[in-house]
Amino acid sequence: MTYDYILLDTGSSVPLYQQLYLAVKNAIEAGHLAKGEKLPSIRKLAGDLKLSCTTVEAAYQQLCVEGYLTARPQRGYFVLSAPKSEALPLRPAAIRRPEQAQKIRYNFGSDCVDTSYIDLKIWQRHIREVLNRQEIIASYGDHQGEWELREALSAYSYGARGVIASPEQIVIGAGTQPLLSILCGLLRGADERIALEEPGFLQAEQIFSDCGLQVLRLPADDSGIRMDALRESGVKQVFVSPSNRIQTGTGIPVSRRYELLDWARETGGILVEDDYNGELRYNARPIPAMQGMDRAQTVVYIGSFSKLLLPSVRIGYMVLPERLLELYQTRVARYNQTASKTEQLALSRYIREGQLERQLRRLRKRYAAKSSALIQALKNAFGSHTEILLQETPLCVNLRLHTSLPGSTLCEIAARNGVRVMPEKGVSSGVVLGFAGIPLNDIEPAVQRLKEAWGDVVSRNH
Amino acid sequence: MTYDYILLDTGSSVPLYQQLYLAVKNAIEAGHLAKGEKLPSIRKLAGDLKLSCTTVEAAYQQLCVEGYLTARPQRGYFVLSAPKSEALPLRPAAIRRPEQAQKIRYNFGSDCVDTSYIDLKIWQRHIREVLNRQEIIASYGDHQGEWELREALSAYSYGARGVIASPEQIVIGAGTQPLLSILCGLLRGADERIALEEPGFLQAEQIFSDCGLQVLRLPADDSGIRMDALRESGVKQVFVSPSNRIQTGTGIPVSRRYELLDWARETGGILVEDDYNGELRYNARPIPAMQGMDRAQTVVYIGSFSKLLLPSVRIGYMVLPERLLELYQTRVARYNQTASKTEQLALSRYIREGQLERQLRRLRKRYAAKSSALIQALKNAFGSHTEILLQETPLCVNLRLHTSLPGSTLCEIAARNGVRVMPEKGVSSGVVLGFAGIPLNDIEPAVQRLKEAWGDVVSRNH
DNA sequence: ATGGATTTGTCCGTATGTATG
DNA sequence: TCATACATACGGACAAATCCA
Numbered sequence: 001m002t003y004d005y006i007l008l009d010t011g012s013s014v015p016l017y018q019q020l021y022l023a024v025k026n027a028i029e030a031g032h033l034a035k036g037e038k039l040p041s042i043r044k045l046a047g048d049l050k051l052s053c054t055t056v057e058a059a060y061q062q063l064c065v066e067g068y069l070t071a072r073p074q075r076g077y078f079v080l081s082a083p084k085s086e087a088l089p090l091r092p093a094a095i096r097r098p099e100q101a102q103k104i105r106y107n108f109g110s111d112c113v114d115t116s117y118i119d120l121k122i123w124q125r126h127i128r129e130v131l132n133r134q135e136i137i138a139s140y141g142d143h144q145g146e147w148e149l150r151e152a153l154s155a156y157s158y159g160a161r162g163v164i165a166s167p168e169q170i171v172i173g174a175g176t177q178p179l180l181s182i183l184c185g186l187l188r189g190a191d192e193r194i195a196l197e198e199p200g201f202l203q204a205e206q207i208f209s210d211c212g213l214q215v216l217r218l219p220a221d222d223s224g225i226r227m228d229a230l231r232e233s234g235v236k237q238v239f240v241s242p243s244n245r246i247q248t249g250t251g252i253p254v255s256r257r258y259e260l261l262d263w264a265r266e267t268g269g270i271l272v273e274d275d276y277n278g279e280l281r282y283n284a285r286p287i288p289a290m291q292g293m294d295r296a297q298t299v300v301y302i303g304s305f306s307k308l309l310l311p312s313v314r315i316g317y318m319v320l321p322e323r324l325l326e327l328y329q330t331r332v333a334r335y336n337q338t339a340s341k342t343e344q345l346a347l348s349r350y351i352r353e354g355q356l357e358r359q360l361r362r363l364r365k366r367y368a369a370k371s372s373a374l375i376q377a378l379k380n381a382f383g384s385h386t387e388i389l390l391q392e393t394p395l396c397v398n399l400r401l402h403t404s405l406p407g408s409t410l411c412e413i414a415a416r417n418g419v420r421v422m423p424e425k426g427v428s429s430g431v432v433l434g435f436a437g438i439p440l441n442d443i444e445p446a447v448q449r450l451k452e453a454w455g456d457v458v459s460r461n462h
Numbered sequence: 463m464t465y466d467y468i469l470l471d472t473g474s475s476v477p478l479y480q481q482l483y484l485a486v487k488n489a490i491e492a493g494h495l496a497k498g499e500k501l502p503s504i505r506k507l508a509g510d511l512k513l514s515c516t517t518v519e520a521a522y523q524q525l526c527v528e529g530y531l532t533a534r535p536q537r538g539y540f541v542l543s544a545p546k547s548e549a550l551p552l553r554p555a556a557i558r559r560p561e562q563a564q565k566i567r568y569n570f571g572s573d574c575v576d577t578s579y580i581d582l583k584i585w586q587r588h589i590r591e592v593l594n595r596q597e598i599i600a601s602y603g604d605h606q607g608e609w610e611l612r613e614a615l616s617a618y619s620y621g622a623r624g625v626i627a628s629p630e631q632i633v634i635g636a637g638t639q640p641l642l643s644i645l646c647g648l649l650r651g652a653d654e655r656i657a658l659e660e661p662g663f664l665q666a667e668q669i670f671s672d673c674g675l676q677v678l679r680l681p682a683d684d685s686g687i688r689m690d691a692l693r694e695s696g697v698k699q700v701f702v703s704p705s706n707r708i709q710t711g712t713g714i715p716v717s718r719r720y721e722l723l724d725w726a727r728e729t730g731g732i733l734v735e736d737d738y739n740g741e742l743r744y745n746a747r748p749i750p751a752m753q754g755m756d757r758a759q760t761v762v763y764i765g766s767f768s769k770l771l772l773p774s775v776r777i778g779y780m781v782l783p784e785r786l787l788e789l790y791q792t793r794v795a796r797y798n799q800t801a802s803k804t805e806q807l808a809l810s811r812y813i814r815e816g817q818l819e820r821q822l823r824r825l826r827k828r829y830a831a832k833s834s835a836l837i838q839a840l841k842n843a844f845g846s847h848t849e850i851l852l853q854e855t856p857l858c859v860n861l862r863l864h865t866s867l868p869g870s871t872l873c874e875i876a877a878r879n880g881v882r883v884m885p886e887k888g889v890s891s892g893v894v895l896g897f898a899g900i901p902l903n904d905i906e907p908a909v910q911r912l913k914e915a916w917g918d919v920v921s922r923n924h
Numbered sequence: 925a926t927g928g929a930t931t932t933g934t935c936c937g938t939a940t941g942t943a944t945g
Numbered sequence: 946t947c948a949t950a951c952a953t954a955c956g957g958a959c960a961a962a963t964c965c966a
Contacts, residue, residue, distance in 0.1 A: 016954075046955095053955080073934080132586070185671070
């Protein structure tokens with residue numbers, strides 16, 4: 001299977017077959033070639049290393065004589081001896097795949113998706129169709145993203161979120177992070193800082209700091225970033241997730257959105273609007289994206305399909321306002337597209353056929369059902385001992401127990417009982433129950449098991 | 463098809479149906495809803511906006527009365543009138559897909575791939591197999607990249623390039639750029655500069671500058687970056703493409719590689735080794751990657767499959783040395799994987815089955831045949847008037863004509879005759895002929911046509 | 925299961941440079 | 946100076962084993 005690339009020096013006084021012999025010997029002794037492993041055939045290695053067969057054969061012969069290899073006629077040469085010195089296992093064979101965590105029966109992790117809702121057949125069909133068109137997958141894609149997909153997204157984002165974007169303004173990427181990377185490059189120069197609401201979105205902050213932007217955490221009130229703090233800071237760029245504020249459960253209200261837009265227009269600032277799961281409102285009346293309310297070209301809109309499509313499909317998009325678009329277009333050639341071309345085209349068909357819309361409606365209903373079922377179950381189980389807070393767009397419920405134990409301990413206890421929940425950051429005894437991934441019928445028994453697991457702890461402290 | 467998201471204010475004195483009426487009217491007048499377009503059904507819109515059907519119906523009625531809409535019984539409401547004012551086409555309907563350049567018969571562009579070499583069937587089979595496993599595509603992937611693929615790459619990169627890497631050290635990404643982004647984050651702090659050989663690789667430089675690293679272009683001699691300049695600069699990080707130096711056609715020789723490794727070991731520096739197309743040597747004897755020659759954990763190896771796999775598949779990988787790996791592992795959770803999970807798993811099977819190895823051999827033979835055919839044809843056509851320089855790993859030939867015309871003009875003339883070639887940067891009358899994308903049998907006639915196109919120009923000046 | 929194409933170790937002929945007598 | 950011997954390296958031929966459709 002493996003064929004070595006070995007460094008040979010024609011100018012050396014050491015004959016080539018000796019050099020080859022030494023290289024293979026070292027590889028075996030260092031453990032890079034395991035016992036029993038097949039070596040490349042004489043012809044293959046000779047071809048690869050631009051040597052004649054005799055040279056390779058001579059090296060193999062010597063290795064056979066010294067007991068490193070054995071030749072099985074018409075089958076190949078195989079490594080015979082084990083590594084000589086265990087001292088330097090540069091590529092340790094003992095490394096194994098990190099084992100899975102304990103068995104989980106009910107999963108309230110926020111990184112899960114209930115797979116029963118996804119119409120896999122249709123997605124597979126689209127992928128297959130795209131895959132069958134050789135001229136498509138055998139050619140490079142558009143750096144900015146496939147035009148068809150950008151067209152589809154132009155229509156979709158207007159319909160679903162009120163985003164006003166021509167295909168030219170849309171940049172596709174493999175999720176939010178590569179898009180933010182590009183964006184940081186476009187923003188660079190105006191201001192080395194970017195403001196966001198505390199506590200921020202780790203995935204975004206990492207990119208900002210990687211790009212050398214100083215992350216400025218501004219104080220917030222119930223409605224989001226406080227405008228006085230924003231104006232005082234003098235910062236030129238703000239990152240907001242208007243519909244997805246994790247700690248409060250509600251999004252930024254309309255009034256504050258207009259204030260932010262006013263701020264941007266007046267100061268010439270840029271609003272980066274991360275519309276993570278913006279489509280997924282099901283209880284409250286939907287609020288369109290700020291981008292569509294913007295009349296001064298100040299908003300960069302970022303959308304994705306994390307909880308909407310298959311989790312394995314990582315496609316996001318970004319809508320650039322005029323001034324950033326011009327700068328971007330001078331650089332398009334310097335950015336390679338990160339999203340899979342096949343999946344881009346499959347998605348564009350999926351959207352154009354109205355499948356995404358259909359799925360969105362389905363999901364809204366399911367999530368509505370699941371959220372109310374979960375809240376009902378929690379009220380029944382913990383009613384008097386807890387504070388229950390529904391987070392609509394993040395698809396989770398914050399549960400704050402009246403106990404002295406920290407959230408992390410509660411999660412450990414739950415995990416030992418086969419239920420996966422996450423601790424809530426910044427709150428003493430809070431846990432987060434994501435309901436995206438758990439089937440509707442599992443909610444009731446899962447909460448029951450949580451009650452049993454925590455029963456002592458919670459009541460003892462009350 | 464489209465269903466609007468419209469901002470409604472329950473607190474307002476304006477009745478909801480009026481607000482809805484105004485919003486749709488504005489959308490029509492602004493041109494967001496084209497003539498003849500179908501509006502969402504009353505029931506759907508009511509559901510989306512959390513309104514009652516009567517409210518929506520009232521708004522639609524008013525729009526019908528005023529001639530904006532027309533109701534077709536049992537079919538829905540349709541936009542009747544055209545945009546009122548053409549003044550503010552925020553989403554201009556007239557925008558069309560940017561048209562293709564002039565018809566090209568023979569393409570020597572460096573961004574092309576000869577699709578006839580790729581065994582599409584096998585790739586499709588693997589994709590299909592992965593796609594059929596619901597548990598795979600309906601779950602999130604490993605942030606660092608699928609373990610299976612990392613295992614496969616560990617074996618492959620050792621065999622093909624002598625890279626010594628355990629799966630833990632390997633980070634997958636959607637091409638080189640996202641990997642470099644992450645790397646910049648890991649390098650940040652040590653030195654705000656990164657050195658590279660002039661002229662650099664635009665795609666990489668863009669990322670460095672986006673990440674706020676100062677790009678330091680160091681002078682080079684025939685062997686690559688000059689060591690004295692490197693030591694004098696005091697820089698801590700160097701980016702090199704040892705096997706892919708575009709201007710000279712040859713890679714960095716072994717002696718300089720050892721000097722670079724010595725420099726890194728002595729100064730504690732980091733060598734970023736971009737092994738772009740490193741596998742694709744076919745004439746000269748292969749030189750293994752520097753990473754495998756490194757004994758001091760100073761090299762970051764970056765590999766990709768641009769010219770090896772389907773161009774639409776963008777998967778690359780990076781091998782981190784110990785000290786960077788530790789830092790990375792504290793951050794894994796903060797980086798989402800950018801490469802498609804489906805394609806990752808398909809690729810891992812492709813590699814494990816030995817397909818990649820087979821394809822590599824096939825490609826080497828084909829590229830060898832094409833390069834010699836091209837050089838022969840060029841010699842026959844332009845023999846006395848030119849300098850011909852084979853660039854092995856970049857898969858192209860530099861052709862320097864003895865004429866006063868600049869390369870860009872030569873390319874224009876060629877393009878008018880249906881042959882696409884690129885100007886060679888930094889050389890007066892040089893053009894670059896990439897032979898990766900052109901079929902073997904097209905080479906002879908393509909060069910003939912070039913000769914006819916340039917015939918006057920070249921001979922007139924000679 | 926089965927026949928044909930491919931792969932493989934083995935063997936052989938030859939060319940070149942160097943040391944020896 | 947020439948003939949010989951040896952080591953090194955190249956290219957090709959053969960039959961057995963293996964793989965693939």
